Amino acid sequence: MQKEIQKQIFQEIKGYYKDNTTRVAETELPFPANVYFEPEHMEREKRLMEKYPVIVGHSSQIKESGDFLSHTLLGIPIMVVRQKDGSVKAFLNICSHRGARLCTENTGNSRRFVCPYHAWTYSLDGRLRGVPKLGFPNYDPADGNLTELQVEERHGLIWVQVDPANPIDVALHLGEIDDEIASYDISNCEVHSIKILEADINWKSVLDGFLEPYHFATLHADSIAPYFHGTYSPFEGFGINSRMIGVRKSFDKILESDFNEVDLLKHVAVNYQIFPNTILVWQGDHFECWTAYPGETPGKCKVLFQMLIPKAQYNESTMARWERNWTVIEETVFDEDWEMSHQVQGNLSHIPNETVVFGANEPALQHFHAHMKELIENMN
Ligand code: FES
Numbered sequence: 001m002q003k004e005i006q007k008q009i010f011q012e013i014k015g016y017y018k019d020n021t022t023r024v025a026e027t028e029l030p031f032p033a034n035v036y037f038e039p040e041h042m043e044r045e046k047r048l049m050e051k052y053p054v055i056v057g058h059s060s061q062i063k064e065s066g067d068f069l070s071h072t073l074l075g076i077p078i079m080v081v082r083q084k085d086g087s088v089k090a091f092l093n094i095c096s097h098r099g100a101r102l103c104t105e106n107t108g109n110s111r112r113f114v115c116p117y118h119a120w121t122y123s124l125d126g127r128l129r130g131v132p133k134l135g136f137p138n139y140d141p142a143d144g145n146l147t148e149l150q151v152e153e154r155h156g157l158i159w160v161q162v163d164p165a166n167p168i169d170v171a172l173h174l175g176e177i178d179d180e181i182a183s184y185d186i187s188n189c190e191v192h193s194i195k196i197l198e199a200d201i202n203w204k205s206v207l208d209g210f211l212e213p214y215h216f217a218t219l220h221a222d223s224i225a226p227y228f229h230g231t232y233s234p235f236e237g238f239g240i241n242s243r244m245i246g247v248r249k250s251f252d253k254i255l256e257s258d259f260n261e262v263d264l265l266k267h268v269a270v271n272y273q274i275f276p277n278t279i280l281v282w283q284g285d286h287f288e289c290w291t292a293y294p295g296e297t298p299g300k301c302k303v304l305f306q307m308l309i310p311k312a313q314y315n316e317s318t319m320a321r322w323e324r325n326w327t328v329i330e331e332t333v334f335d336e337d338w339e340m341s342h343q344v345q346g347n348l349s350h351i352p353n354e355t356v357v358f359g360a361n362e363p364a365l366q367h368f369h370a371h372m373k374e375l376i377e378n379m380n
């Protein structure tokens with residue numbers, strides 16, 4: 001994060017300490033609860049997601065020519081392949097003959113892709129390399145090339161946009177926060193872990209968990225509440241993306257310090273909400289990237305989790321720290337946040353007035369949900 005922005009945030013947090021407050025929206029926002037459980041709504045969300053660049057993996061997963069990754073997180077089988085010239089291409093992972101899945105492994109390396117059904121073969125760039133004359137005398141192999149999807153690498157992450165109507169442009173999509181995210185040099189981070197997780201909660205609940213610290217003192221009383229304030233949080237919307245700051249209790253010690261003498265980023269968590277489905281969190285010394293995808297029903301989701309460590313911090317002596325982080329995630333996110341969200345998921349269809357309420361002290365939640373709603377309503 002650029003120094004001048006850090007300085008503003010430092011001052012803002014100090015102001016909230018002084019007035020014992022946090023960044024607030026104008027007022028609370030009552031919101032229809034059915035966005036969490038209606039199948040038709042989820043289908044609209046999926047269609048909306050197709051219009052945006054969505055993170056599907058990390059560049060380091062496919063370093064060498066022929067390296068590929070494949071999954072169905074977007075609800076369709078996709079494969080992303082490193083090309084001979086170092087670029088990446090993404091395809092539907094569907095054979096043109098009769099629809100078998102070409103890549104059956106999640107990651108790997110291949111010189112070409114041979115279909116496991118009848119052995120039609122494709123080059124790395126998705127071209128069908130010919131069909132036997134016997135059986136297909138009039139078939140033009142050019143008709144059988146794989147369906148290409150728009151893909152871009154930016155900030156060390158791989159983004160795919162399913163809808164071909166507009167060209168993919170991640171910088172444009174990130175808008176004002178593109179420079180800010182670039183300042184962390186994430187493409188040079190080491191990948192500690194990449195996992196695909198499943199949870200019996202709505203995909204938006206994964207994001208919700210990172211968009212307000214209001215629940216820390218109660219839900220996380222015994223886990224992270226001793227380390228984080230549940231208030232004093234700056235928030236800023238940048239178009240459909242946003243940034244919310246979680247303030248560590250260690251900030252108490254720098255409250256009276258001169259900005260130039262402190263390293264603000266050690267005393268905060270920075271939560272970037274990247275529309276539609278990612279939360280990128282600066283955790284004080286490393287990144288977590290959570291990308292949540294709708295599952296088969298509104299009460300299920302899949303999550304691409306990445307733990308990314310700045311190169312200078314990644315060595316033998318720090319390894320135990322990153323392992324501990326994973327334990328903290330298990331104890332707070334899985335056992336507390338997701339456990340609560342799972343319980344909430346079952347209750348939402350019975351909630352009074354069929355309405356949840358996002359507080360004025362939860363401006364990041366208001367921002368995310370209001371934009372989702374508006375875009376879904378205006379979608380053709
Ligand atoms: S389905 Fe792929 S070769 Fe037949």
Ligand SMILES: [Fe+2]
Pocket residue numbers: 209210215219220332333337
């Ligand atoms: Fe939480």
